[in-house]
Amino acid sequence: MFTLTRRAFVGAALCAAALPLRAANAYPNGRPVRLIVPYTPGGGTDTVARAIAAKTTSVAGWSVVVENRPGASGNIGLDLVAKSKPDGLTLALGQTANLAINPALMPNVPFDPAKDFSPVVLVASLPVMLVVKADARWKTLADLVRDAKAAPGELKQALAGSGTVGHMAGELLAYQAGFKVLNVPYRGAAPALNDLLGGNTDYMFATPQAAQEMLKGKLLRPLAVTAPARLPILPDVPTVAESGYDGFAAVDWKAVVAPAGTPPAVIDSINAALVKVLADPATVAMFTAEGSTTLGGAPDAAVRYIQEEQQKWARLIREAGIQTAT
Known part of the structure; x- marks a missing residue:
């Protein structure tokens, strides 16, 4: 009797111990997980998503499939996830533009980022840098700001797109420095940088990813970066904050989000x-x-970080009267 009871007790204990493990392993229970990228293949967000998906597959044993759903400045892909079943099998790699900027800048965003998503994790942050042609007359940020203030609305800022972090970084600088910015939007960083090199615009806030080859080729000169601290890959380039604009920060962060209501x-x-x-x-x-x-x-x-970013950019857009660049 004792042996049977002991066996029953040990078996019950083992079953109880296995319950949390089974519960944890119930997701995704062999089902594929879709990671929606709201941009075209080959871009920075897509590259990050595919690297994370591959690594998650090897670490967790899940089948993570990247699916590109571009359009409307990232709003189409995010809207798809917002309206998906909240079971954790459809996720999005959102970013500053579509989760914090677009809702305050664009009148017809089809989702409410504060209500329609459950943030899962912050992935990474990437600053932008203020670049000019290598032979431009501006050697420092102060040089550029001086000329922008002396000729209001004449210096042209190239944009990779309306509502991007580069767009907002330029608007934030103009607002804090007190000059009028003239935006020239393009369909992506590549054409914007090409026109900058061609002399059709004067400066641009570009990501290190987009500008790195032109920097290596000495075609561009970086004047400042928008991170709170200098970048290890550009240790000699000052931050905008240390160039006279205390607290200035504008980063292109990425976060994985799930539909609201996900357990x-x-x-x-x-x-x-x-x-x-x-x-x-x-x-x-x-x-x-x-x-x-x-x-x-x-x-x-x-959750807290995204809320802070939503409030920050909405406040700037409201106070500076920023509109979409066309």
């Missing part, structure tokens, strides 16, 4: 896997090489 246990499972991926030395090295900083953290941290 907290599922959110936590995805977060745990992605935090492990982001802490991997190979992942950190990949991001550092392009000028990015890996983030990670708990879902609550992502």
Whole structure:
């Protein structure tokens, strides 16, 4: 009797111990996870998504499939996720533009980022840099601001697109420095940089990814970066903040979000896997090489950060009277 009872007790204990593991492993239960990229293949967001998807597959054993749904400045892909079943099987790699800027800048955004998504984890942040032609007369940010103030609305700022972080960085600088900005929008960073090199515009806030080859070729001169601290890949380039604009920061952050209503246990499972991926030395090295900083953290941290960014850009857009650049 004793032996049977003991066996029954041990068996019950083992079953009880296995319950949390089974619960944790219930997601995604062999089903593929879609990671929606709201931009075209080959871009910066797409590259990050595919690297994370591959690493998550190897770390967690999940089948993570990247699906590109571009259009409307990223709004089409995000709207698809906002309206998806909240089971954690459809996620999005959102970013500053579509989660924090577009809703305040564009009148017809089809989703409410504050209500329609459950943030899962912050992935990484990437600053932009103010660049001019290598033979431009401006050697410092102060030089450029001086001329912009002396000739209001005459210096032309190239934009990779309306509502991008580069667009907002330029607007923030103009607002804080007190000059009028003349925006010239393009369909992407490549044509914007090409026209800058051609002398059709005067300056641009571009990502290190987009400008790196032109910087290496000495075709562009970087005047400042928008990160809170200097970049390891550009240690000699000052920040906008240290150039006289205390507290200035404009970064293109990325975050994985799920549809609102996704169960907290599922959110936590995805977060745990992605935090492990982001802490991997190979992942950190990949991001550092392009000028990015890996983030990670708990879902609550992502919620707070995104809310702060939404409030920051909405305030700037309202106070400076910023409109979409056409």
